[in-house]
Amino acid sequence: MERITGIMAWPENFLTLLCILFTLIKGYGFRKRGFFTPYSSLILFLVLFALPMDLIPFFNNNFFIYIIMMIIYSLIYTLIFVDYPVYNAIATMISCLFVLTTAKKIIIDLLYIIFSPYFSSSVYNMLFYPLFYIAMAFLSIFYQKHPLKTHFRLPAKYWIMMFSIPILTYLNEHIFKIKPDSIQLSFLILIGIYYLSYVITHTYNQYSDSVLLGQRQALQLEHLERISTMVEQVRHDKHEMKNLFFYLQTELELKQYDELEKFVSRNLAKRYDRLEEFNTGNQFIDYLLTQKVNEAKEHHIMVMADVIIPEKLLVEGNDLCSLIMNLMDNAIDASKKEVDGDIIIQIKVEKNYLCVTVSNKSSVDVLKTNPHLKTSKADAANHGIGMRVIRSIVLKYNGIMQNYMHSGRYVVDIMLELPLPKK
Structure with missing residues (x-):
């Protein structure tokens, strides 16, 4: 039983990192770098993530180091391969990481409460990993479907809050050792804050799009008004054309060339210069x-x-x-x-x-x-x-x-x- 538990526990760190990185490129897009594809980039970072496990003996036993390593590798991957402004992707990455760690703690506590009176720890430890991986998959889908995509630049204070709330929640959970029911509340708060941010950004994007559409409609109305003015001007010019023709003919017959030149420069030239067109x-x-x-x-x-x-x-x-x-x-x-x-x-x-x-x-x-x-x-x-x-x-x-x-x-x-x- 312990061997089975060990086999199931070994890929947990890798799958957690894989979940975060995969969520980022599915939610925000992959930026192609050289010959790297999305899958080859993920494999590369998983290999790089495995190296410190032998170099740092306490890597697997120190949760704080584990979190720091997750943040560092996810941040580097975001900067290199995620095809979106970095603040948006980092906010999703930090929220996803700490929601996963909070979900992990909730599952452990629930299994302990349910099974500890009846089974040994190895039994509910073995049950933990399938449940955690299922929860990981659902949370990944949630974040993929709700990326913080914006058509505008949010103020720095907003991003500071988005980065700090999950970190402060983690400190509250693991340093001050809060009760299990508070951990469940923290999980709901983290998910709720992130979803609220998604709703705000998504709603503002729709508002921005409606403003763009309204401006285009205003421009079209302005164009129609100008066309209407031009049509009226053409009608007026057509009405005057007959009189103008007779006037020019009279001036030519009288050989009043100086008067004719003044008339043309004073009246006709302005009429042609009134509207400039581009090609x-x-x-x-x-x-x-x-x-x-x-x-x-x-x-x-x-x-x-x-x-x-x-x-x-x-x-x-x-x-x-x-x-x-x-x-x-x-x-x-x-x-x-x-x-x-x-x-x-x-x-x-x-x-x-x-x-x-x-x-x-x-x-x-x-x-x-x-x-x-x-x-x-x-x-x-x-x-x-x-x-x-x-x-x-x-x-x-x-x-x-x-x-x-x-x-x-x-x-x-x-x-x-x-x-x-x-x-």
Whole structure:
């Protein structure tokens, strides 16, 4: 019986680590590194995890060392192979580890209470391992189905709480030797806090998506209004065309060429310059830039655009629309406060990244007067969402965002990682 128990106990440490690592890559995705596959990376870390067992004699007998080793190996694996921002994955890893250790203690206590009056310790020890492995499988599925995926950057205080609560619970259980019923309560608290965090992040993601959709609908309505204005202008021009034709014919017959030249430069040239159109090769970008550049011109803001992009971009239309619209809206709002305000926008694809740079003239150092870029508009609850939407899109595409002052201009640089085309 003791030999069977020993055989079943031996892989417990390895299976616990395997459970945590497998949960992370299933919940967040695997980042391919060289020739490593998900399974080969797991085997590598299990082998590396086995090495200290011979080097550190008290490894198997010291639970604190066991926990530290689990955290170190899981953290290294997360940094190398988990394809998601590290804070999210680490929060799941720490919660999963300490929930497993708490579940292990609960199963041991329950088996002891039930079987100790009737059987020897070897019997309920043998029952412990199958029950623990079953619980491990169910907990792994729970964490796989509820990853803390976010389209936005959570504050540092949130992550500190997510990291510290499981650790403090462990200290409370194993250092202060709390009662079994308190351990069960700790298990429920850990699971409950993690699930609550999942609900909060998932709900906010849905809210963020609805904001993006609302912005796109607003842009479409604005486009319809502009089309309606253009149609009315065409009707008006058509009505005037007949009179214009006779006027030009009369001037030509009278050989009033100077008057004719003044008329053309004063009236017709302005009419053609009223609407600027873009032809970058990408119809969606053309539409967005046309809308926003003409909006800027209505406020006497000069816009210079340098756009070189392929016809098709592997970026979702909602994301691209919201990104450019929010960047241009922020630049236009800032330029309204400047004398002779101007905006420069550059969009290009370099290697596997979409690079977007928007800069506007700024007579004050925005990052000194408003380092957190809080909106100055009266309706802060609605208008303040713009920068958060931009950051969420950058995070979604594993991108980089930098904002800085340069030569009297406020500059926003964004790089979005473009998904690889499907073969």
